Amino acid sequence: SGMRPSFSSAAPPKEGEYWFDYMAQQCQAALGKVQLGQFGADMQVSLLNDGPVTFWLQA
Structure with a gap:
């Protein structure tokens, strides 16, 4: 409910x-260096x- x-x-x-x-490996193969977080970690993320x-x- 809600947003x-x-x-x-x-x-x-x-x-x-x-x-x-799997997705990280595919991105690294296609793009080279890709920065990743830790799966399942509680992370603070921001967008500029x-x-x-x-x-x-969206899936």
Whole structure:
């Protein structure tokens, strides 16, 4: 409810970590250096939108 994201339909942590690692490897293969956080960590993230477009990826 509201505007808060829900992770109730998320994959189990082990499967999520597998896909996180897979995606990271694919990005590194295509782009070279990619910065990553730690899977499952409680991180503070901010966004500075400095460009003509912002992409919102949603599955």
